Amino acid sequence: MFKKILVPFDGSKHSLRALEYGVQIAKKFKSRITLIYVYQHMYPVAVSPVMYGSLPYESSFPPELVPEFAKAARKDGTAVLAQGEKLAKSKGAQAELVLKNGHPVEEILKTAEQEKFDLIVMGARGLSTIKKIVLGSVSHGVTTHAPCPVLIVR
DSSP states (O other): OOEEEEOOOOOHHHHHHHHHHHHHHHHHHTTTEEEEEEEOOOOOOOOOTTTTTSOOOGSSSSSHHHHHHHHHHHHHHHHHHHHHHHHHHHTTEEEEEOOOOEEHHHHHHHHHHHTTOEEEESSSSSOOOHHHHOOHHHOOOEEEEEOOOOEEOO
16 A cells, blocks of 8 residues: 655754554555655855945855865755655664755655555654744645655654
8 A cells, every 4th residue: 555655854853753654554564765865955144233234145255165064965855865764674673764955844845756655654743833833834834735645753
């Protein structure tokens, strides 16, 4: 029934529990499990009284640092995925790893559709409350638009 399972993984306690459920389902149905981590590198903004209404924020830090922010975000994502892979392996499952840059909901949905996943297993909450306020809930966005069933784990 579920041959391909996608688990969005960010290292939070909710995503760890989702991975445990994903592994159990994968073992029961002899499925392939894929962990996806989607990063968005944020640019630091120097706040000063003269900035208000003057230059755009991109001008507030040296543009040559942008690749460094992206590199750090990729490095963090790679480390989180390695943690998930190790946990899956310890529970008896092999996991494929996918690292993407972009908006989490969009990238998870795009991957689920393009790769024809049969199930998405994800945590109810991720790491960032601030992102949730600004961007909306990732789990809500995925469940609303997913091309396959979604299991939300608390």
